[in-house]
Amino acid sequence: MAENKLNPKLGMDAASLKKSLENHIRFTLGKDQYTSTTYDRYSGLALATRDRLIERWIQTQQTYYDKNAKRVYYLSLEFLLGRTLGNSLMNLGLQKEAEKTAQELGYSLEELREKEWDAGLGNGGLGRLAACFLDSLATMELPAVGYGIRYDYGIFFQSIRDGWQVETPDNWLRFGNVWEFPRPEFTCVVHFYGRTEDWLDENGWKRKRWVDAEEIVAVAYDTPVPGYGNNTVNNLRLWSAKASREFDLNYFNGGDYIQAVAAKATSENITKVLYPNDNVFEGKELRLKQEYFFVSATIQDIFRRYKKTHKTFDQFPDKVAIQLNDTHPAIAIAELMRILVDIERLDWDAAWNITVQTFGYTNHTILPEALEKWSVGLLGRVLPRHLEIIYEINSRFLDGVRERYPADPDLWRDLSIIEEGEDKKIRMANLAIVGSHSLNGVAALHTEILKKSVFPGFYRLWPEKFNNKTNGVTQRRWLKLCNPELSALISSKIGEGWITNLGELRKLEPFAEDSGFRNEWAQVKKKKKEQLAAYILSRNNIEVNPESLFDIQVKRLHEYKRQLLNALHVVTLYNRIIDNPAADHVPRTVIFAGKAAPGYWMAKLIIKLITSIADKVNSDPRVGDLLKVVFLRNYAVSNAEKIIPAANLSEQISTAGTEASGTGNMKFALNGALTIGTLDGANIEILEEVGKDNIFIFGLDSTGVSALKSKGYDPYYYYNKNRELYRILNQIRQGFFSPDQVDRFAPLADALLSNGDTYMLLADYDSYIACQDRAAKLWKDQDAWNKSSILNTARMGKFSTDRTIAEYAKDIWKVHPVHIDF
Incomplete structure (x- = not known):
């Protein structure tokens, strides 16, 4: 057990924890x-x-105040936190004490x-x-605050009824949230609508002001974010919309008290619900209001904090770094x-210099349809002063x-923030680039595509602004917490240094040659x-064989992520089993999970x-344990923590680029899962780290995709050439999986054939099936598979958010650790 460096004032032993628990239950x-x-x-x-x-x-x-530290303000419209208890106990070093406390109460900690x-x-x-x-920010002792929205309803709860997704509200606050602290003293007034007018200040300077605007009150709710094994506890501040105290006097004086109250209740809808994302931008007024x-x-909160210790704005960029997590918060540039x-x-000019030095912008999308573009008419009506400011920024x-x-x-x-046309639009990505000193992609390939294809004009203008910050994950939650058995095995061989320095996992490599360790x-x-x-x-009342190969694809449902290609492989396996039951088939359990946006x-x-294929396969006695198909409902952080540690094969099969x-x-x-994937996103860097013998790569790369599209892609060519593929698409189109409605799945076949196969599933099918066959062959040699599994874990040191955050801190934010004595 690593030394607990915390200097507790409250007891950190099991008896003290139990006493605190009992006091809270009573008082x-x-x-x-x-x-x-x-x-x-x-x-x-x-x-x-x-x-x-x-x-x-x-x-x-x-x-932070005493040392006048520069702080990072991380603005994100989304924070997918999951559950907090286990993570907090782990970071405080209290897991064993909590387990003992729970047992003495007659429970397991897991219960x-x-x-x-x-918190979805x-x-x-x-x-x-x-x-x-x-x-990572807290673990690395970096002064930071996360800012977002306290949605009353998070990402919807997904049920599966008769095989279809059904959405119900995620009322995550139904019983309150013990981790948050309301901060009514930090309320802010936010304005919408109204108009602007000119006025002369006391020096005779012509100025602008925003008048006759509606008011909404933003109330702060704070959640503590502890670092691992230190005394740092940073803050996540989420804003909730509340009606201002004043009634609309037009309603009130007219005697319509109920309408006056209803109007105020409507104003609180701004933070009611998280918009489900299907990667196609929709310019909805409520979404714009949420963002602003x-x-x-x-921004008001940042100013309040800054002005406590500064009388001028000369040092603003030296004390404030604001990072925009995608374009959703980009209106912050106009607001500042x-x-x-x-x-x-x-x-x-002075204000603009401060603004550019303060902001950094992270781009998260390559898809043009996902880039935010707000109608000039809508933005001008909701935020009239900001539209004027954006036009001025663009003009200069x-x-x-x-x-x-x-x-x-x-x-x-191409570079203009205003997209001309019949319906003029504000390009928020362009605003974010123009108003920031840094633009970063989140994988090496992604950043190159941004330079060459998405924003080539900006790269020509400002190559120095572009940089890459490959994403990562926190190994605390995604290995130590979710997989305590594997974590304990790793630590027994190489110590616990990997928990805060993931590069230490390299020390595992020699153990891959040890047959005892492989076992x-x-x-x-x-x-x-x-x-x-x-x-x-x-959950599903399906018995699966733990000895089978667990082949797992869990992520949001989107055509470019190609769950459909995975489904085609499942049908391929099914047909092969039925056609030749005596062949040497590898038993496989294929697991899907993920939510589709309600309108997608x-x-x-x-x-x-997928659920219809599962029904067919799982009920066919000829198949037995050779193949099972599972769709797990309501994919979320908590069940990801159960699913991911069990995977043998990880499906990362998006179209390259x-x-x-x-x-x-x-x-x-x-x-320890082996990846089957395309040369897309961070898969490329995973390949570089784990080595080509420990990963299954297939399909076109991004250059090949572009080349095939440019010369004319014909999906029918692949359909007619491959008999297995031909048969599967006909099965889908002709009702084999939907005998109650023969044409139910015809639109999927049509999308692949008649409508151009946008994400090139058919072009990659041959390569994918061959790659799956290679994976099955390796699975038969369990010793070799386990060696590759160990090497995958051992070589993942690069992919910690600790490394990512260290790069942001050094290259973009210029912030330094602040040690907390306690």
């Missing part, structure tokens, strides 16, 4: 041993754990942890990355300019571009598979196809 929850429920016991333990964070939290914030509702305030990778970043709401409150110019009365920016490139109107048009490794994997098999039986019909149809990075690929490999 906070008003229960006793006879009336308290399992949920009460969870709440008591969570509150007792929280108590041990509070003193460190207060000390951390005070130290109590299961009572916590996932994100759709997937972007929100989970933000959560991992918070963990949390940005405005955040509005405050500096309109309210603080700086001249434009384009003047500079024309000066450098006077004969290149195509470049001017121990295999036993841990088997145990995790048995645990997942029990979970599948309880094709993704939901793919879910229905479409996935920015991926982080699931890293979590799987860290837990």
Whole structure:
């Protein structure tokens, strides 16, 4: 056990923890041993754990003030936190004490942890990355605050009924949230609508102001974020919309009290629900209001904190680093300019210099349809002053571009923040690039595509702004917490240094040659598979064979992520078993999980196809244990922690050039799964680290995709050439998996054939099947498979968010660790 460097003021032993828990059950929850429920016991333990964070939290914030430290402000519309209890106990070094406490109460710690509702305030990778970043920032003792929205309803709860996805609200706050602290003293007023007017200040200078605007109150809720094994506890501040106290007097004076109240209630809808993301941008007014709401409150909060110790703005970029997690918070650039110019009365050039030095922008998407573009009419109506400021930013920016490139109107048009046309639009990515000193991609390939294909004009203009920060994951949650058995085995051989320095995993490499260690490794994997098999039986009533190859694809449902290609392989296996039952088939369990955005019909149809294939395969007595197909409902952080450690094969099969990075690929490999994937996103860097013999790569690379598209891609060519593929598509189209409605899945076949196969599944099918066959062949040699599994884990040191954050801190934010004495 690593030395616990914490200097506790509250007892960190099991007896003290139990006493705190019992006190909370009695004095906070008003229960006793006879009336308290399992949920009460969870709440008591969570509150007792929280108590041990509070003193460190207060000390951390005070130290930052005392040392006048530069802080990072991480702005993200999503934070996919998952559950907090286990992570907090781990980071505090209290896991064993909590296990003992729970046992003395007649429970297992896992039973109590299961009572916590996932904080699902994100759709997937972007929100989970933000959560991992918070963990790394605190573990590395970097002064930071995360800012986002406290959605009343998180990402929807997914049920599967008759094979179809059904969405129900995720009322995660139904029983409150013991981890948060409301901060009514830090409310901010946020404005919408209204108009602007000119006025003369006392010096006779012409200025602008925003008037006749509606007011919404932003109330802060704080959640402590502990570092691992230190005294740092950083803050996540989420904003909730509340109605202002004033009624609309037009309603009130007219005697319509109910309408007046209803109007105020409507204003609180801004933070009601997280928008489900399907990677196609929709310019909805509520979404714009959400983005500005949390940005405005955040910028006000940053100013309040800065002005406590500074009377001028000369040092603002030296004390404040704001990172935009994608374009969702990009309106912050116009908001900072509005405050500096309109309210603080700086001249434009000084304000602009501060703004550019303060902001960094992370891009997360290659898909053009996902880039935010707001209608000028909508933005001007909701945020009239910001539209004026954006036009001024664009005018001054384009003047500079024309000066450098006077004969290149195509470049001017490409770089303009305003997209001309019948419906003019604001390109938020362009605003983010123009208003920041740094633009980073999140994988090496992604960053190169940004330079060459997505923003080539900006790269030509400002090559120095572009940099890569390959994503990572926090090994604390995604190995130590979710896979304690494997973590213990690793630590028994190489110590615990890997928990804060993932590069230490390289020390595992020699053990890959040790047959005894390979056997121990295999036993841990088997145990995790048995645990997942029990979970599948309880959830889906499907018995799966833990000895089979667990082939897993879990991620958001989207056509470019190609769950459909995986389904084609499943049908390939099924047909082969039926055609030749005596062949030497590798038993395989194929597991899917993921949510489709509610309005994304094709993704939901793919879910229905997968569940229909599962029904056919799992009920066919000729197949038996040779093949099982499972779709696990309601994929979330908490069940990802059960699924990922059990994987043998990790499906990362997006069309090359479409996935920015991926982080699931890293979590799987860290837990010893072998990747089957394309040369896309961070798969390329995983290949470089683990070596070509320990990964299964197939299909076109991004250059090959572009070349095939440019010369004319004909999906029918592949359909007619490959008899297995021909048969499968006909089965799908002709109702083999939908006898009750023969044409149900015809749109999927049509998308692949008649409608051009946008994501080139058919072009990659041959290569994918051959690659799957190679994986099956290796699986037959368990010793060789286990060796590759060990090497995957051993060589994942690069893919920690600790490394990512260290690069951000050095290259973009210029922030330094601040040690917290306690």
